[in-house]
Amino acid sequence: METDLKRTPIASLHETLGARMVGFGGWWMPVQYQGIIPEHHAVRNAAGLFDISHMGEVFVSGPKAEHFLKSLLTNDVTRLGIGDGQYTLMLNEAGGVIDDLLCYRLEPNRYLLVVNASMIDEDVAWLRAHVSPDVEIDDQSHAWAGFALQGPHSAAIAHKLLGPDQALPARNTIASLDLPESRVLLARTGYTGEDGFEWFCPAQQAAFWWEKLLAVGASEGLVPCGLGCRDTLRLEVGYPLNGSDLSPDRTPLDAGLGFFVKLEKGPFIGSAKLTQQRTQGTEVRLMGLIMEGKTPPPRSHYPIFHEGVAVSETTSGSLSPTMGIGIAMAYLPINLAQPGTRLELDVRGKRFPAIVSKRPMYKASPDSKP
Amino acid sequence: MNIPNDFLFATTHEWLHRDGDLATVGITDHAQHELTDVVYVELPAIGTNINAGQQVCVVESVKSASDIYSPASGVVESVNEALNSDPSLINTDPHGAGWIFKLRLAPDVDLSALSTPTQYAEQLGHA
Numbered sequence: 001m002e003t004d005l006k007r008t009p010i011a012s013l014h015e016t017l018g019a020r021m022v023g024f025g026g027w028w029m030p031v032q033y034q035g036i037i038p039e040h041h042a043v044r045n046a047a048g049l050f051d052i053s054h055m056g057e058v059f060v061s062g063p064k065a066e067h068f069l070k071s072l073l074t075n076d077v078t079r080l081g082i083g084d085g086q087y088t089l090m091l092n093e094a095g096g097v098i099d100d101l102l103c104y105r106l107e108p109n110r111y112l113l114v115v116n117a118s119m120i121d122e123d124v125a126w127l128r129a130h131v132s133p134d135v136e137i138d139d140q141s142h143a144w145a146g147f148a149l150q151g152p153h154s155a156a157i158a159h160k161l162l163g164p165d166q167a168l169p170a171r172n173t174i175a176s177l178d179l180p181e182s183r184v185l186l187a188r189t190g191y192t193g194e195d196g197f198e199w200f201c202p203a204q205q206a207a208f209w210w211e212k213l214l215a216v217g218a219s220e221g222l223v224p225c226g227l228g229c230r231d232t233l234r235l236e237v238g239y240p241l242n243g244s245d246l247s248p249d250r251t252p253l254d255a256g257l258g259f260f261v262k263l264e265k266g267p268f269i270g271s272a273k274l275t276q277q278r279t280q281g282t283e284v285r286l287m288g289l290i291m292e293g294k295t296p297p298p299r300s301h302y303p304i305f306h307e308g309v310a311v312s313e314t315t316s317g318s319l320s321p322t323m324g325i326g327i328a329m330a331y332l333p334i335n336l337a338q339p340g341t342r343l344e345l346d347v348r349g350k351r352f353p354a355i356v357s358k359r360p361m362y363k364a365s366p367d368s369k370p
Numbered sequence: 371m372n373i374p375n376d377f378l379f380a381t382t383h384e385w386l387h388r389d390g391d392l393a394t395v396g397i398t399d400h401a402q403h404e405l406t407d408v409v410y411v412e413l414p415a416i417g418t419n420i421n422a423g424q425q426v427c428v429v430e431s432v433k434s435a436s437d438i439y440s441p442a443s444g445v446v447e448s449v450n451e452a453l454n455s456d457p458s459l460i461n462t463d464p465h466g467a468g469w470i471f472k473l474r475l476a477p478d479v480d481l482s483a484l485s486t487p488t489q490y491a492e493q494l495g496h497a
Contacts, residue, residue, distance in 0.1 A: 020406070031433065032406065035406060035407050036406065036407060036431075036432045036433065037407050037409075037432065228432060228433055232432060294454070295410075296410045296412060296428075296430055296435070297409055297410055297430055297432065297435075299435065318432060319409045319410070319432055321432070348412070348428065
């Protein structure tokens, strides 16, 4: 075991269950249990349970909390009713991405930000550096555990656990449940392209809920999953990963995330650059790539060529377990960022054909949410 | 962990099975378990002259690409084409149907640097 890595409240359960553990963003996390490919298929066809306790939970509250978040995040927090959530981004002054996150309005003046594990300290420092009086920033990441229950059977499993009469939150909303065992924040969100929930509970109850969820869900095909298939699942549906597909040098418009940028709400950090890009257009755009035929699986930082000329490199890549073919993402010059454009990927000095695709590269079943 | 008793092993987890001037090479059961699901094998070119310890091909899982080193010096005589259509043979039968290439051993080949099954088991901590 790596000693300098942080452990989630259920790290020892992963070890007991036989997970293969790796360092990820400073955390000691399961990369797989039975295997990345079978776990991937379980989430697409039934359900999988992920430990996402490494992610950060930051509560922002106070009379000026809405105003503060409106001036700091790209999406429009004023559109959130109580219990609503939205995907949003935090930018530097140049419009580059510091982090992408989920922002939920829990109470009129209280918000929950769920941020990337590797960015907790940086995000909190950025929030504190820009905080206005009357706004409290409470980083509860250490005190909260989180699980993602993902897949088409997720709602059935939630009903089995909580009872058939328990109303489940609608897509992109969060419910606060006062269960006998503990308080739970239940959000209808995820990072796989399937229906599902993110379940946040106090760290002390993490082991109890993890085991309970797995036991209740087993008959619905629920299996514990590692971060390996979390990555292949999110890549198939074109969700960016901060640190790979998002970076301080790229804006959300470069990344094709304009839907989550609300310039009309008024200025926010980074908005000057985005306003300019909205007018003039971006020079690059994050696109999907689908390999043609049998190729080595694409990975990040593979060079991309167009008609023999180097034009970019991949930011993420993998074999798509669902499609059985290599897929990747890359920032492409805008003239090449058109679906159908033929490119070549360089893998260890050999060139393999790839076709530019819209994101997502794979669409989950129609009754699934994003 | 399965370790056949008539094979020799490199510390980098390749196996070699000698049959006269020819040797069959693959990766060990331990190696395939560590790699997880193999999804692609970049086979060496037939006729390639390689030295012991030289990188000769690549085995890829979903998560990583791993270099495979030749356990001995020689010329690549043939490759396991079946891995092109079913790379998972390396997982299901690493010491048999999942072989990777056959080597025509160099005339002065010295295999004494390779581990016996007992030594390899010790390396894995199973002794």
